Amino acid sequence: ASNAKSEFLSRMSHELRTPLNSVLGFAQLLEMDVDDPESRESVAQILRAGRHLLSLIDEVLDMARIEAGRMDLAVEAQPVAEVIEEAVALAKPLCGKQQIRIEVIEAEPDLMVLADRRRLLQVLLNLLSNAVKYNRPQGSVTVSYRALDDRIRIEVSDTGPGIPAERVARLFTPFDRLGAERISQEGTGLGLALSKHLIDAMGGTLGFSNRKGGATFHVDLPRAPVAIEERGLAIESSP
Known part of the structure; x- marks a missing residue:
């Protein structure tokens, strides 16, 4: 069951990461083009929210790897x-x-x-x-x-x-x-x-x-x- 859950979360992580990375990439490009403070703050909020979601995905995936005994460490x-x-x-x-x-x-x-x-x-x-x-x-x-x-x-x-x-x-x-x-x-x-x-x-x-x-x-x-x-x-x- 743990292996199945880990595999499922790994696949879901990939499916979520791809569009999320696109959102972050376009937001970074937009950040370079906007000049007015209000627009820059809006773009900054997009970036903060996107990075937060990315960190949540990483945490859930890491937890699944640990539970399945698949966490590799370089000690x-x-x-x-x-x-x-x-x-x-x-x-x-x-x-x-x-x-x-x-x-x-x-x-x-x-x-x-x-x-x-x-x-x-x-x-x-x-x-x-x-x-x-x-x-x-x-x-x-x-x-x-x-x-x-x-x-x-x-x-x-x-x-x-x-x-x-x-x-x-x-x-x-x-x-x-x-x-x-x-x-x-x-x-x-x-x-x-x-x-x-x-x-x-x-x-x-x-x-x-x-x-x-x-x-x-x-x-x-x-x-x-x-x-x-x-x-x-x-x-x-x-x-």
């Missing part, structure tokens, strides 16, 4: 600081409306983690997006990372209201939006469930804790063996 040693920097750069455009600040607290340099880079980036971007989306106006998001013996922990903390205790048990349940639909926030309720599956598949854990003045999500992943870290440093320092 390799990755520089933690570099992946975090990329995720923060992608998340910063989301901060403007509420004037959210994102701060990265750097740990010891050159820490390496064993992960699929693209999927780790996807998870971090999801956590950052949520931290911005459910924050208070002019709030902040803090990203920190450190070594814990043979693991690397990455934490994303916000200054929002936190998550009510009665909803925490359903935090990683697919399609459960934890009441976000009542405040008109976009989403499928798949982001956290998908993130947990991806981190599990990479041999790690994704956890959560409420704290005074916000919430914190943490990702624990295997630390790359020291020999790999040292080899990476040697390559970087060579002429």
Whole structure:
């Protein structure tokens, strides 16, 4: 049944992507031709909506692949600081409306983690997006990372209201939006469930804790063996 569902969603994804990519392509061409502010804003809304739909299709398809055991991962040693920097750069455009600040607290340099880079980036971007989306106006998001013996922990903390205790048990349940639909926030309720599956598949854990003045999500992943870290440093320092 899972394989049949995965195949169906894969076909549907292709059928939906083709016209959606056409819409986005024409909207991008239109964006280059319009000059007046009102028209540009209308085109920008088309692009935002189209990209949002594309991300929803990707999430549903990824979830189906995981359930069918067909998610391929390329787990390799990755520089933690570099992946975090990329995720923060992608998340910063989301901060403007509420004037959210994102701060990265750097740990010891050159820490390496064993992960699929693209999927780790996807998870971090999801956590950052949520931290911005459910924050208070002019709030902040803090990203920190450190070594814990043979693991690397990455934490994303916000200054929002936190998550009510009665909803925490359903935090990683697919399609459960934890009441976000009542405040008109976009989403499928798949982001956290998908993130947990991806981190599990990479041999790690994704956890959560409420704290005074916000919430914190943490990702624990295997630390790359020291020999790999040292080899990476040697390559970087060579002429």
